[in-house]
Amino acid sequence: MAFNVADYKTSVHNNWCPGCGDFGILNAIQMSLMDMQLDPERVTVFSGVGCSSKTPHYINTYGVHTLHGRVLPFATGGKLANPEMTVLAVGGDGDGLGIGAGHFVATGRLNLDITYIMFNNGVYGLTKGQASPTLHLGQQTKSLPNPNIIHEINPLILALSSGYTFIARGYAYDVAQLKALIRQGIEHPGLSFIDILQPCPTYNNINTRDWFGGADRKGEDGKAMPRVYKLDPNLYDPLISAETTDEEIHQKIAAFFAKATEWGDQIPSGVLLQNLTQSTYEERVIESLPKYKKNPPAKRQIESDNKPVLKINTILDELRVA
Amino acid sequence: MAFNVADYKTSVHNNWCPGCGDFGILNAIQMSLMDMQLDPERVTVFSGVGCSSKTPHYINTYGVHTLHGRVLPFATGGKLANPEMTVLAVGGDGDGLGIGAGHFVATGRLNLDITYIMFNNGVYGLTKGQASPTLHLGQQTKSLPNPNIIHEINPLILALSSGYTFIARGYAYDVAQLKALIRQGIEHPGLSFIDILQPCPTYNNINTRDWFGGADRKGEDGKAMPRVYKLDPNLYDPLISAETTDEEIHQKIAAFFAKATEWGDQIPSGVLLQNLTQSTYEERVIESLPKYKKNPPAKRQIESDNKPVLKINTILDELRVA
Amino acid sequence: MDLKGQSFSWCVGGAQGSGVDSAANLFARACAFGGFHVFGNREYYSNIIGEHSYFEVRISDEPVLGHTSSVDLLTTFDAETPFLHLDQISEGGALLYDASLVDVPLEKLPTIEPRAKQDLAKMFDEHGLPHTLDAIIQLARQRNISLHAIPYEDVLKADDALGQLPFSTLKRMVNTMSVAASFALIGYDFSYFHKALEAIFQSKPKVVEMNAKAAQLAFDYTKKEMGEPTLPQLKPLEVNEPRVYINGNQAVGLGKLAGGCSVQTYYPISPATDESTFLEQHQSFDVEQGDDGSILVLQTGDEIAAICSAIGAALTGARAATSTSSPGFSLMAEGLGWAGINETPVVVTLYQRGGPSTGLPTRSEQADTQFALNIGHGEFPRIVLASGDLEEAFYDAIRIFNYAEKYQTPAIHLLDKALANFGKTFSYFDLSKVEIERGALLKDSQLTAGADFNRFSFQENGISPRSVLGQPGGRTWYSGDEHLEDGHMSEDPINRDRMMEKRAQKLVVALEEIPTEDQYTLHGPSDAETTLVSYGSPKGALLEAIQRLNSSGHAVNYLQARLLSPFPAQAFTEILSKSKLKIGIEANFSGQFSQWVQQHTCVKMEHLVVKYNGRPITVDEVEAAVLNILSGNAPQKVVLRHGI
Amino acid sequence: MDLKGQSFSWCVGGAQGSGVDSAANLFARACAFGGFHVFGNREYYSNIIGEHSYFEVRISDEPVLGHTSSVDLLTTFDAETPFLHLDQISEGGALLYDASLVDVPLEKLPTIEPRAKQDLAKMFDEHGLPHTLDAIIQLARQRNISLHAIPYEDVLKADDALGQLPFSTLKRMVNTMSVAASFALIGYDFSYFHKALEAIFQSKPKVVEMNAKAAQLAFDYTKKEMGEPTLPQLKPLEVNEPRVYINGNQAVGLGKLAGGCSVQTYYPISPATDESTFLEQHQSFDVEQGDDGSILVLQTGDEIAAICSAIGAALTGARAATSTSSPGFSLMAEGLGWAGINETPVVVTLYQRGGPSTGLPTRSEQADTQFALNIGHGEFPRIVLASGDLEEAFYDAIRIFNYAEKYQTPAIHLLDKALANFGKTFSYFDLSKVEIERGALLKDSQLTAGADFNRFSFQENGISPRSVLGQPGGRTWYSGDEHLEDGHMSEDPINRDRMMEKRAQKLVVALEEIPTEDQYTLHGPSDAETTLVSYGSPKGALLEAIQRLNSSGHAVNYLQARLLSPFPAQAFTEILSKSKLKIGIEANFSGQFSQWVQQHTCVKMEHLVVKYNGRPITVDEVEAAVLNILSGNAPQKVVLRHGI
Ligand SMILES: Cc1ncc(C[n+]2csc(CCOP(=O)(O)OP(=O)(O)O)c2C)c(N)n1
Ligand SMILES: Cc1ncc(C[n+]2csc(CCOP(=O)(O)OP(=O)(O)O)c2C)c(N)n1
C-alpha cells in the first residue's frame, strides 16, 4: 500500500495567517512522511501550544497538541511506552526555548529516538508578537513597545550542550531541503533537533522572508543575495562516528560552533551535527531491562481473564517476616 | 567598621553530614564576603532546596531559602528591585540543572549582576542520593538500584550556551582558590556561574574526596596525583574584552570547550571564561528607563501622606473620549 | 421602535484581522464623543487572522452596566457574520450587509464551525432555502428585520478618486464604511464620527483622509437607500465632564500604577498580556513630586519564574505583582505557597479564561474560583478579592496591594476574560478615594543596624513588623520550610502550631478590618424573598436584571461577593437566612462560588444558574432564568446557553 | 503492668544515621517472627545525618491498627532521646538509656530545637534539677518509670574480642544492643532476635556475627541488672500463615505492579521516592504467563515532566502513573487539566506532607485535600480515592487504575506521609479479590485500519470508546483546547456545552458504578448519636478509639470516606442526618475534608478535631478529644498537639 501526500493531510481548516512560514514546514513534514512511506497510523506528532503547535491538527497521523512548553515530556512518555511509533515533536521557539527550556535540556540528556522540529520565528506568535527567546538583543519588532532587552539564545548551541545527537537547521521556504532534513532527522537513531527559520509575516517585521532571501542585498547582477545558504558537504562534515578521533571531535565542535554562531549576512542551513557514538535511551533501558525490547509498556499483557498476572508471592517472599 | 569572618556566621546548628564538601564552600563564601568587607546587611544569599540550599541559614546576611529549582527567578526579582544589594544564588546541581534547568537558561540570557554558586555533587543529596544531572552516564552510586542511564549535562558548557559572562570551576576542598573565585564572581559585572565540585561522602561514592585528590593514582614519588588541577594563567586566558577579535573569540571558545570537557584524570579549575563585552540587564533597563538608576523599584516613593503619587490624569488624557 | 430602557445595542462582526476592532473602536468613540455612555463586549477566537470575531457595543444616556443577548443593529461586511448572528437581531432590529455577498454559499466559509454549518444547512433545508447568504436575508425579512444592503466595493469603485485604488486597499476601508453606514441608520451627527476617526488615527493623516472619504460615501449611500428610519435616531447629549473609554486590562494597569506597583512580571498569555503591555508602554510616568514614577516590567521565561521573581521583588519592599490567566496561574501554585509561609505581600492578577487546560483561551469563565481559593499544597492565608466591574477592577487593583501588605500574604485579584475585554466609558477616576496603606512595614529608623531581628515575631494579631532585604537592622532568613521567629528552619511541633496559628490569625484580623462594603454588597431591596448570589463579571448583567425584575414586580436582590478569602461567612449566613430562595449565578459548570458559600455557611443554594460556553452572561439571560425559576418550572440547575 | 488491650508500645530514638531504623527493623521483625502483629510509625527530620529521629513499634496478638501517644518502653542510646521523649513514657513504663551519658548537658545537644531546650531548662530550674540528662533520670524516677542504665561502651570494652575494636566500630553496634536489651526487659525469646538479625544482614555474615555478639552482651548485662521484670513478658505466638511487614510506599508499589502499571515517572521527593525506588528494584518481575513482567521507571527532570510523560505513556494504552508529594503535586496542576480535558487515564499517587511550601518535608499532614479536589484551572472530572490504611493502600493502588481507565480521567490516589511510613504486618495479599478492568479500551479488532474515528464521541454515559496512539483505525487528535468528537479544536459554544456535559457525566456514572464499600464505610454502631467524619490515615486511630469509646459506653461511630471525588453526597447527607453530633477529624488546620462535606451536603460538622503539627493522630488523642467534646466543654475546634 502506497501513501500519497494527501494521506497525510486533514480536512481541518488551517487558520494560520496568509504567508506564514508555518505552511512550508507543514508541507515539508507531510512530504517527508510520504517519502518514507510511514503509515500515518503508526506516527504521532506531538506539539506544544502556539501558532506552530496547531500543526498536528493539519497532519493526518495521530496528533497530540499538548501544553505550552511541554511537548517534549509528553512525547517522551509516548515514545518510551510505545517505541515502535515514529514520534515527531513540533512547536514554537517560545514553546521550546522559553517556557520549555528546562525540558529542552532534560530531553537532550535522554537521547531517545524522536525528532524535534522547532518553528523559529523570533516571536510569541499566538499571543501577539512578544519577543521570543530567539529574538536578538536590541531588536524591536512590530508589537514591542521597547527594544528587546533580553539576550537571544542560540538554539543550535543549546542543543549541542544538551546532548542532541542530530542538529540541523532548515528554512521554512526551502521545502525541498527541509523535507530531506526531516527525513534524516527521523532516520537518525537518537534525538534529532531541527531549528527552522520561520518568517512570521504578521509580527516579525525584521526577520522576514525578504530579509532571509536577501531582498535588501542585491548582488552585482541585481539579484537578491539570500542570507540563508546551504552548508557545503565538501567543506563541512557534521558526522561524528565511532571512527572519529577525540582530536577530530574537538575540531568538529569548533567548526560547529563557528557555523552555529554565523548570523546576519550569512546564515547556514543543513545538518550541523550528527553524532552516532551515543547510545539511545531505549538501548540503555534494554541493557538493564531486556524485556523492554519485546514488550514495551504499551504492549505488555497486564491481565488474564481480568486477573492480575503478577506473581505477587515472589515479591512478598522477599518481605516475609513470619 | 571592619567585619571579621565571624560576622558572616550564624549560630544555627549546621546539620550537614560530617565530611560534606558543603562546609568548604560555606567557608569560602564567608571568607570572600569578609575579604570584600561587604556589609552583611547589604547582601542577600538566595538558595533553592537541597542540602546545599540550607547554606543561607549558616550565613549571617539576609537569606532566602526558596523553592527547589527556583533560586534564580527569586534572586532575579530581588536583585532587579534592589540593585544595590549584592546578590548570591546558591544551590545544588539537581536544583540548578534538574528542575531548575529552564531558569538556568533563561537567567543566563539576562546577564544581570548576580553570582550563582552551584554545589555539584552528582547526586540529589537531601532526597537520599538519586542521580543528579551531573552524574555521568553508566555510573552507579551507592543508592542507585541500577546504573545511571541518563547522560550527564556539562554545567560549564550549558552556562556558556545560556549566556553567563563569567564561568568558573572550583573545588570544595580548595577553599583558598574558591574564595578567590567567588570574589571574582561577585566583582564581575554581570552574571557569574561557579561550578563547584563537591564531594558528598554519604551518597556519592564515586566522585569522592579521594577520587578528586587522586588517592588511587600515586605518582612515582608515591604521592597522590590530584585529578583537579588549576588552569595556568600563562596557558589559558579566559578573558573576552572589547579588544578581543572575532577570530580570538572563536579560539577562546574552542579552548573553553576543550577545557570544559576535560574529565577523568584531568579536571581543570579556575576561571574558564570572563566576557566583558556584554551589557548587563540593569544597564539595558536604564537605557529605556533612565529613572531606574536612581530610583529602582525598592526605593521608589509610591505615596505621599498615604495618597498615591501617580498623576493619573496625564494617562487618562491619552484615553479620553469625551 | 423605541430606545429600550434608553439603550441601543450595536454589533459588528467579521474575520479576525479585518478591522472589526477598529470599527468597534470608531463606533464606541463616536458615541462617547456624542455624550453617550458606552459598554463594549469583545469576542474573538484564539487565532491571529481569519476566524470570526465580533464586538458588541451598547450605548445609553445612563451608564451601561452590561450587555444584552440581542442587538438592535448588526453591522457586517463579510458573509460569515450574518450567518452566525441573525438570531441575535432584536425584534424591530436591523441588519447591514454587503450586497455583493448574497450568493456566497455556506459551504464556502471555512471558518464556520462544523456544528454551526450543519445546523444552518438543516434549517435552510427545512425552510426550503438555498445554502447561501441569501437564505439569511430571506429569514431576516420574514422576521421583519429591516435590511440594509450596501455594495461596499461598488460604492468605492463609483468614486473617481478612490475607485482608482487597488482592491486590497479598498478592502481595508469597508470596516470604516460599515460604521459610517450604521450612523446613517441611527441618524447620528456624523461630525462625531470624524472626530473619532481623527482621534484614532492621529498620527496617520492619510489614513484619516481616505477613510473619511470612504465613510462619507457609505454614509451618503445608506442615507439615500435606507428609506424611513426604523431604528431609534440618536441625538448627541451634553457632557460636562471628561470621560475615558477603557477596558479591564487598562483599568487594572492604571490601578497598579496608582497603587504604587513598581515591579510587574509576566509571561505572555491571553487575556492577561494586554495589561502588561499597557504597563510597558507606561513604564515611565509623571508623579506629584520628584521624577521617580516608573515601573519595571519583566518578561520572564515562564509563569513559575514570573511568580518567583515577583516574590523576590516583594521581599525588597517594592510593591510587586504578576498578571496571568488560567494556565499560567496553574504554574504558580508552588510559588504562592512559598509567599504564604513567608508572609510575603505579592499580588497575582488572575484573568480567568475558559478551561480546563488550554480550553477556550480567548473566552471567559469563572471556573478557577475554587482553584484560586485552594491553590497550593498545604494551608496558608491568602487574600482573594474579586471585582465585579471595571470601576471595581481599578480601585481593587490599588486596594489589593494594601491588603497584601497589611496582612503580609499573597493576594489574588480575581478577574476574568469578560472583564479584561469589557470596555466602558468612565468619568476620570478619583484617587482621593483611595489610600496607600503599607501595614507593618518598618522604616530604617525603626531598626537598629546590626541588631538581631525577628521577622516572624509572634504577635497577637499575627502580623509581625516587616523588614525588607538589604535593610540595615532587619536581617531575616526566609525559608519555605516551617520556621522560627527569626526565619530559621524548625520542625519543632510546638513552634509549628504557633506559626500556623499566627499566620491564620491574620485573616481573622483582615475580616475585621476590611470595610464591609469592600467585602460584599447586597444590591436591591434588602428584604426581597429571592436572592441572587454571585461574584465577579456577571455583576453588570445581574444589576440590570434585578432592576428589570423588581420593576416587573418580583422582589429580587443580589448579594455580590467581593472578598472571597477571608470569606465573610457570618454575614453571608445572616443575609442568606433571611431569603427564601437563594440562587447562585456564575459562569462555570458546577457553581463553584455557590459551593464555597455552602462550605462556609451550610446554607443551600436552591438553584444554580450557570454558564460555561465561554461567553459572558447577559442581562436578558439572568432575567429569563430568574423568571423561569420563580415560575417553579426550572430544574435545580439552569444552564445559560446564549452565545456565538 | 498489663499488656493494655493486648498491645505493647516500644520506641527507639536517636540521631539520623545512627541506626534507629535498623534497630526498629530488628525489633519489629523479631516480634513478627515470634507471631506478633506489628505496627510501626517512623519520624525523622529533613536531614541526612544528625537530627533526631525515632521509630515507634506497637505489637499485639491481634492486628494493630494505629499507634498510641505513649510508649511502654523507650529505648535509647543517645542523650537527646530521653530529653525529648520522657513525657511519652506510659505509667508503669520503662526507660533504657546509656549510663555513660548522664552528665551530658542539655546545652551541649545542638540538635534539640531552641524552643524545646528553653522549655526543658525552665522545667529543670523549676524542679531544681541540673541541666543534664541526669535531670531526666530523676524525673523518670519520680514518675515510677523503671530505669535501665546500660553502659554500652563499657559492656563492649569488657569483652575480650570486641573490646579490641576501634570505638567507631563499636559505636555502630549500640543500636543492636539497645534492641537486645529491650528484649531482655520483656523476657522475649532471644532466638527471634537472631533470626531477625540474620534476615536483615543476610549478605553480610561478618556484620551478623559481630552484632550478635554485642547483642548477647547487652542482653546478658540487662538480664543481670534489671531485677524483677516490670514490663509485660511477651511469649511468642503461633503463626499459621506467611506474613510480610511492609510500609505504605511498598504497599502502593506492590499494588501498582499487581495493577499492571507499566510506566512510572517520578522526580525525587520525600516521602514519595521510596515507592519509585521499590519499583526500580522490581522493574522486572515474574508473571503467570510469559515473561513480560516489567515496569519502566523514568526519573524525569521535574514533576511537570513527570506528569506530562506519564500522560504521554497513558495515551499509548500503557497503565501509567507518577508518584509525588505535595510540592511536586503543585507542579502538576496544568498537566492534570490536560489529562482531564483529554480524558486520559493517568494515575497520580500523592503522599501529602506537612505544608505549606517546603513546610515539614518529612512530616505528615492531610492539608492538600481541597487542593487535590480542586487542582487545575477550569473544571474537569477527576477520581480522588483515599486509602485509610496500608491494606486499602495496596488494593486502592490497583483499583485506581480501573477507575482511571473506566472513566477515562485522571485519578489521584490520596495518601500521606504517615501512611507512607507506617509499617504493618500482613498476611499475604490476595489477588483473587481484585480485577483488572480496562473499560472502553478498544482492541485492534474493534477498529478498522485507516477509517475515521471519533475518540470523543458523544455517549449517553459520557464514556467514549478509546483507541491508543499508534493503533490502526483509532487515529485521534488530542488537544488541550476544547475540541470536537474527533479531537480537533473548536470554540463552538454548543459543542462546548456538550463536551463539558459529556465529561461531567462520567463522574455521575462512576458514582453509580463504584461499589458503595469502596466509596465510604460507616464503622461502629450505625445508630450511634455521635459520628466521627474523616478520611485517610487517621483511620487506625479512629477505629481503635471508637472501640474504646463504645466499650466505655459512648455510642460513637465513624464515617470513613474513601471516594472523595466523585463525592457520595447523598449517602453522606443521609448518614449524617441521622447523627446528632458530627465531628470532623483530620490532620490539617482548617478541616478541609469537613468543608468538602459541608459544601456538598450543607450538613454542618458541629466540631472539628484537627492536628497540624506534622505528627500523625494517635488513638489516645482521638479518644480524649471525643470524650472532651461529649463532656460539653470543648471548643468548636479541638486541636491535637501530641508529638515529638
Ligand atoms: C502556561 C501557559 N503560558 C502561556 C500561554 C500562552 N501562550 C500561548 S502560545 C504562546 C507563545 C507561542 O509562541 P511560540 O511557542 O514561539 O509559537 P508561535 O505562536 O510563535 O508559533 C503563549 C505564551 C499558555 N498557553 N500556557
Ligand atoms: C518541587 C519539588 N520537587 C522535589 C523536591 C524534593 N527535593 C528536595 S531537595 C532535592 C534534591 C536536592 O538535590 P541537589 O539540588 O543536587 O542538592 P543537594 O542536596 O545534592 O545539595 C529534591 C529533589 C522538592 N523539595 N520540591
Ligand code: SF4
Ligand atoms: S502570527 Fe505569525 S506565526 Fe502565527 S500564524 Fe500568523 S504569521 Fe504565522
Ligand code: SF4
Ligand atoms: S547527603 Fe551529601 S551533600 Fe547532603 S549533607 Fe550529606 S554529605 Fe553533604
Ligand SMILES: [Mg+2]
Ligand atoms: Mg514563535
Ligand SMILES: [Mg+2]
Ligand atoms: Mg546535588
